[in-house]
Amino acid sequence: MKNFKLITLLVFFVAGLTVGCSKDDDKNTGDIELSVSESKLTVSSAGGEMEFDITCNGKWTINCNEDWISFDTESGKKDATVTVTAEKNTASETRKATVTITAGDITKKITVTQTAANDPNDGGGKVPLVKEIYYNGELSYTFEYDNNNRISIMYDVDWDATWTFTYNGSGKITSINVNGDVAPMEYKGNTSIILDWWGDELTLNSDGFVTKIVGDDYTQNLTYTNGNQTKNVYKEGNETYTHSFTYDTKKAPFYNCKTPKWFLQYRDWWWDSFFDTNNNKNSVKWPDNTTNILNLTYTSDGYLKTREMNGNIIEYIYTK
Numbered sequence: 001m002k003n004f005k006l007i008t009l010l011v012f013f014v015a016g017l018t019v020g021c022s023k024d025d026d027k028n029t030g031d032i033e034l035s036v037s038e039s040k041l042t043v044s045s046a047g048g049e050m051e052f053d054i055t056c057n058g059k060w061t062i063n064c065n066e067d068w069i070s071f072d073t074e075s076g077k078k079d080a081t082v083t084v085t086a087e088k089n090t091a092s093e094t095r096k097a098t099v100t101i102t103a104g105d106i107t108k109k110i111t112v113t114q115t116a117a118n119d120p121n122d123g124g125g126k127v128p129l130v131k132e133i134y135y136n137g138e139l140s141y142t143f144e145y146d147n148n149n150r151i152s153i154m155y156d157v158d159w160d161a162t163w164t165f166t167y168n169g170s171g172k173i174t175s176i177n178v179n180g181d182v183a184p185m186e187y188k189g190n191t192s193i194i195l196d197w198w199g200d201e202l203t204l205n206s207d208g209f210v211t212k213i214v215g216d217d218y219t220q221n222l223t224y225t226n227g228n229q230t231k232n233v234y235k236e237g238n239e240t241y242t243h244s245f246t247y248d249t250k251k252a253p254f255y256n257c258k259t260p261k262w263f264l265q266y267r268d269w270w271w272d273s274f275f276d277t278n279n280n281k282n283s284v285k286w287p288d289n290t291t292n293i294l295n296l297t298y299t300s301d302g303y304l305k306t307r308e309m310n311g312n313i314i315e316y317i318y319t320k
Helices: 002-028 261-267
Strands: 034-036 040-043 049-054 059-064 069-071 075-076 081-086 095-103 106-114 130-134 137-144 150-154 161-167 173-178 181-188 191-193 200-204 210-214 219-227 228-236 239-245 281-285 292-294 295-298 304-310 311-316
Touching: 034 095, 034 106, 049 059, 069 191, 081 106, 130 304, 210 261, 219 261
Parallel strands: 040 106
Antiparallel strands: 034 049, 049 081, 059 075, 059 095, 069 081, 095 106, 130 137, 130 311, 137 150, 150 161, 161 173, 173 181, 181 191, 191 200, 200 210, 210 219, 219 228, 228 239, 239 281, 281 292, 295 304, 304 311
């Protein structure tokens, strides 16, 4: 009889454990919540590491449709930061991979794009631009880069200002320090950035270019056609200035690096009447309908060497 009672108690105990486990496992089949910090990641042809964050209340797994992508972990529980590693791309074509994160019945996808070998806009090879000289030496900038081909320090000679940049694992700028004055970045997904230092809000398109800037007393709207900026409308108070642009057929990289495009644009927003980050603009139509021609010269390997408009020259100096 005692043995029967003992067996009965063991049966109920094991049954209780089974029920408890099934309730815990229900988190992978019931009210699962899953989100990821990125929908797109970009890496140079040289390969390298990227990161994205997973927010989840249960178990998750990761897989990829291409073998040139690997992860530091392929499964886990709850929140985590995942490191993605891309191998070097030796092919002459850009390639893409799809990363799929699954939790229960929910899936999230991230597209990883890797530039082609020897792509002039890559940034995976040499980082050529080390100095800009404006107006025949009157104003100049110098640049230093980190190991991921991103601007780490920018020195403004005219204003005696040193800009220092910090990045997260996904390549986003997390802060900019200018002579000790730190400007943190506030991101709203992948489409909006608030620059706390200046108080401006930037809206980005899917290619990472700025389409709108809203400041304290002005707005600026930029329009693109086939990836090129074709119109710039600047409004301040009751004044509106509209510039339209035409292009030549040759493109050369402005910054052959992986610094986010929005910053390269924003730094020179006052120059938007003259050029965009593709450096292929050759004429500007002002509000009075006069057309100013921007004369461009290039180095033997296709990099922009000088830009001249109305006698004002900007010179670019590269490493070899």
